[in-house]
């Protein structure tokens with residue numbers, strides 16, 4: 001019974017899961033700069049749960065580089081009466097540390113014999129720095145990075161690709177952790193078990209994952 005309810009694979013987002021949330025960093029920047037919350041999020045990230053031609057979405061799909069994105073978002077923000085330099089907006093994130101307890105649970109996933117992957121909307125220019133923050137080879141069987149494949153969450157194909165790279169795990173046997181609700185919802189629509197990682201209470205996500213690993217979860221897979 002316990003075995004039947006245990007997952008076979010765990011898929012982790014990176015930003016906002018192992019590292020502080022990029023969304024929180026930008027929100028804090030907006031607050032400091034006197035830009036309304038909705039405005040700053042829309043200007044930097046576009047409508048994040050859609051997949052559009054917003055420069056940030058094109059960056060995450062690997063269509064344009066970081067310098068171009070930085071300039072386009074600066075232009076967009078100036079047209080709206082603000083001045084948003086991405087490098088300022090992400091400044092607090094650059095100084096943020098890794099969440100050790102999340103790394104610990106990723107190790108427990110491996111120790112339990114499960115497969116694991118990172119599924120990240122990411123940026124070519126950040127690649128080496130974020131990978132250096134974690135022992136990625138040790139912790140994950142696969143890294144699915146949006147800019148390398150031209151697909152970004154919440155596009156369901158990115159989850160399907162990740163499951164395929166893990167050897168064809170059924171969605172119903174996989175857990176997915178992300179700090180963005182739209183991404184979790186997309187994974188759940190595929191039949192995966194979603195865990196939303198809350199910025200202020202991320203340890204709760206660790207506890208929920210541990211419950212699933214032990215087969216003690218109230219929601220059998």
Ligand SMILES: [Mg+2]
Nearest residue numbers: 013015016179
């Ligand atoms: Mg994230």
